[in-house]
Amino acid sequence: MPLKDTSEVGALLRQAGIDAQTAEAVMDIDGLMQKWRRRALRRELGHRALVDLKIGIDLAQFDVLVAIEGPEPEFGEVGGETMVATVAERLNIDPSRASRLVSEMVEQGFARRGVSQADARRTIIELSDRGWAVVRAVRAYKFLIMGDFLGEWDTAELAAFVPMLKRFGSWMDGIDPATEKYAAEIEQLAAGLAQAPKAEVA
Known part of the structure; x- marks a missing residue:
């Protein structure tokens, strides 16, 4: 039988040996991440920074400038x-698209x-x-906004x-071991989907 609600999901997680508190945290975090992902896809803060700073480039072009700089926290080991x-x-991105965007940045004097x-x-x-000036200015803009928010947190919270956020940021690295560990549960999910009613074709 396919899973229909969070209680059934919770039952599956408990069956897999994941305790109730962790299961609840997983579902809460997933909901928050979906909300965050939708907002992140709109790139609200980055777009606002480019507009307010009157830079005259779009987000794709700015991403190229950041990639040329290659900051370690964003891209890992850079050198x-x-x-x-x-x-x-x-x-x-595709090398041909990267080449076009880089050429635009060179032509406009940013690279x-x-x-x-x-x-x-x-x-x-x-x-x-x-x-360099553009990358520094946009980063400073972002840090001002984030700093204002985090400024309300106390030292212990920060x-x-x-x-913990850095630790959580690596959770996707464990996908392969986890799928092997929970192969039986994943097979159970697949079997449930196979028994679900077929979609009607109009």
Whole structure:
């Protein structure tokens, strides 16, 4: 029988050995993440920053500037030279789209092309002074807004929240081990779907 409500989901989680408190937290967090994802997709804060700062570029173009800079907290271990292929990889976009966006940023003076110090045949991409100024200004705008919100938290809350958020940010890394661990429960879900009524074709 397919799952119909959260009580059935809770029963499945308990059957899998996940306690009631953890199950409730999972469902609450999932709801919050779905809400957060919908707002994040609209990129409200980033769009507002570009408008209020009168920068004259769109979010896709700004993302390219950030990818050229390659901040460690966002992209992990970052070092060495940045090329168009690097930008494509960091933003998970097609190389041809990355090339077009990089060219736009170069033409508008936010970035510049250079020659690799490691291989003179290779072209690298760097931020211009104008590009650096834009990245710093947008980041400062975002930090002002977030800082205003977090400023209402006490020291203990911040000290607990940041490490826990970093820890939670890695939960997707455990997908493969978890699917192996709960193979029987996943098979049960698949069997329930197979028994569900077929959709009617108009």
